[in-house]
Structures are given as structure tokens and as C-alpha cells.
Amino acid sequence: MKRIAVVEDDALVREELSAILRRADYEVYEICEFKGAEERLLALSPDLVLLDLNLPGASGFEICRSLKQAGSMPVFVLTSRDQMQDELRALKLGADEYLTKPCRAERLLARLENILKRYEGRRNLLEGEGFLLDRQTYTLYIDDTSVILPKNQGKLLEVFLTRRDQILTKEELCLAVWGTAEFIDENALQVNLTRLKKTMAAVGMRQRIGTVRGEGYRLVISK
Amino acid sequence: MKRIAVVEDDALVREELSAILRRADYEVYEICEFKGAEERLLALSPDLVLLDLNLPGASGFEICRSLKQAGSMPVFVLTSRDQMQDELRALKLGADEYLTKPCRAERLLARLENILKRYEGRRNLLEGEGFLLDRQTYTLYIDDTSVILPKNQGKLLEVFLTRRDQILTKEELCLAVWGTAEFIDENALQVNLTRLKKTMAAVGMRQRIGTVRGEGYRLVISK
């Protein structure tokens, strides 16, 4: 059973939405205020977030933005504000759907199901700039082709993506690959880094692994 | 540059849509009549299909249905018929978006871009009931987990999916796996089938491979 989180501060509307969703056999979690919603949502990790933007403030957009930044959890925006600007803004932020109230239950449910369907199997995909990485199999998607990375290369790329823009020390990288920082074989790490670099270049990724002498490595945009 | 196919029989509307899309830096292909559109679209294999349903006939829906059945090419339905029923029907058939005309160019483009973004890396995914299969790497997605199938098992599952509901003879399966039907090693095929069955059961797929004695095999829904 799919789990949906409803973010809405108006109790009446919230109840109604929940009822509709429950009737359609979804497991519903209600989140009553925008404050701290991001953390709760990330912890809850529902299959979809139904986000109601009724206040003029930007906090709703902010939630949408940070959710889409963090991981790939579909966000369905529902609003009473019929403003083209708002719609464009939400969509640009990565919202998966934007509907204005009032809205018939059937339409809501149909669109919701559509999105859920489209997200099947996406849960473990890490998003990079111009590519996707499957956290479990280390399948790399780029420009309509896909390649399977060897486990070690996959783990390295994964850690680079989850700690973006940070400089990662050799210890941290060893930890990510072998699960322990003890008995660090710097050479083994070095070899695996080289291999990852080579495959990244081979598939035409826009990123490369930059060396920060004496400190570690980090992912940077190529040239 | 993303390639978009516009299916629309009214020359005026078609021109206008094309102009909007070209201005937004898409490569546009115009398809002027519904007859034979499926084949042309499959051959063209654009990044997205913009499908205009202006006639009351069902042919537009038919195109949508068969496109979604065949592979996963996003379909964006644009229509002047503001009927809830039509919308629900299109969405149920797998349409990725349904907008009613008139519609501002910004909205159209924003939603279009959203869908394209969401489809990145999806091009090679074959859709099964409850799972997805990557045609290139044979990564199998099911219930938020992913597994890499060995090449032979992947090829088998692929051919079962592309020729759904058909009974496949051993010759055809051999052809799919080894590229030749000569020197068919029935036993080798048998072993690979057994292995595929085992992995399918292990990952909990709802389908299984049914045997049709004396004829071949086919994919069926489990019990």
C-alpha cells in the first residue's frame, strides 16, 4: 500500500483530503504545519507528498525545493491560488504536479496515481547533474544509455554524490568503499579512483574527480 | 537537443505549436494525420509525443494506448475538449500529461520540460506489470529494489516482454539469446530458463514462465 503525506495547515481541508485518499486505499500521514515539515517528511519518506500551498508566504515553495533537492520523492502541489506565476515557479522547483482547488477527487486521484506509477523504481536513484545513479546496483544512466559500474566505483561515485561539494579525505572514501577506515590501503583506493575517472570520462560525464593535494578529492564540473 | 513529435491534423494549430517548440529550442517533427501515426512515431522514436486530440473519435486515445504499451515514450495530450471523462481516460491509458486548450505557451513548455526531465534515463526501460527492465544493462526494478540480471536471463526476459502474450518457441528464444537459431542447444536454453525462473521467484515477480508442451514458453501471471 502506497504511503502519502498530506501537508496542510487548515484542519478542514486536511481531513477532507485524507478521507479521499484513504478511501482510495492509500496510507495517509498528516502533517499539520509547515514548520519543520521537511525533516518530518524526510524521516517519514512517504511514496508521495501532497503539498497544499494556501498561504501567500514562500514557505511552501521552500519545502518543495528542499525536498526535490534532497532526494527523489514526488511532490504534488495543490493550491487555491490560480496564478500562472505560482504554477511555473512550482514546476521549475521540480514539483511533479500542480493543481488548483477546487478539484474533483477523480482528477486528483488519477493524476496522483499517474505520478506514483511514473516513480516506480526511482526511489533508489541518486540524481547528479546530467545523470542518475542507482544506489543498489550502481547502474549509471546518462544520455539514454546505461552502464553498470563495478561495485567499488559505484560506491565511490555514490559517496561523492551524497556529500556534494565537500572535500572527501582518503579515510572517508575508504570507509565508504570497505566499511572501515582501518588498514587503509591507500593504493587500492587510488586504483579504484583512477578506474572511476576512466569510466566517467568514457561515458561522457560532465563531472570529474578533482584532487585537493594533501586533503582529498571532490567532484567538480569539468572545465 | 530534445526531439518532439507533434501529432495534429489541423495545419494552423500544428504550425503554431511547432513554432512555440522550436522557439524553445526543441527539434520538432510534424505528423499530420492520425492514420499510421503509431508506426511513424515508433520509427522516429522522439523524446516526447505531443498528441492533439481534437476529434471526438477514439483514434487519438488508440495512439496513446499503443504507444504506452509498446515502450516508454512520454505522451503529452493536448485537447480542446474539456471533459473530465476524457482526461481520466487519457491518464488511465498512461498519458503523462493532459492539458486543455487554450493554454499559454509558458504552461505548456513548463509541463513539457518537467516530463522530459522525469524521463531522463527512462528511454531504455521496458515496462512489465509491476516491474521495469533496463534493456541495456538488464537491471530489473521491482518494489523499490533493483537487481542486475545476468545477460542471458536478461535477454530472455526482454524477449518475453517485447512479444507479450505470445508463445515463444525454443528456436525464437535461442535466436534472442545467441543471435542464431542454428546449432540450437536446447539444453543450454533450458538451463537459462530455469535460472531466470529462479531469479524471478526470488525477487517476487507476479509473473512466471509457463510451459506450453511441444510449442514453447510464455509469460503468464502467477496463479
Place this chain on the structure above:
DNA sequence: AAAACACTTACAGATGATGAAAGAAACCCG
């Protein structure tokens, strides 16, 4: 019961990923 067909299991060769080792290249600092 026998023959034909379908299935399973165990094993050995091939393929590809991995880390060890050794040496080359780049960098830093006087």
C-alpha cells in the same frame, strides 16, 4: 511401459572485477 519431452543439479572453463606491487609523474620547498 516405453518414448518423448521437460527439468534440475553439479562441474569446469571463460570472463571480468579486485588489490598488490612496482615504477612513473606531478608537486612542494629549499
Place this chain on the structure above:
DNA sequence: CGGGTTTCTTTCATCATCTGTAAGTGTTTT
């Protein structure tokens, strides 16, 4: 420039996994 340190590359043996062979076990049909 030159020694020392750090980073990088290449080659090779080992290991795991995928694959087809072979032999034997089930199952259906006549």
C-alpha cells in the same frame, strides 16, 4: 635545480560470477 613527498598509472595474479556441458531425474503422452 634537486631531493622528498604525494599522487598516478600499468601490469599481474587471484577471486567471484556467469555460462554451457553433461548426466541424471521428472513428467506427460500414447
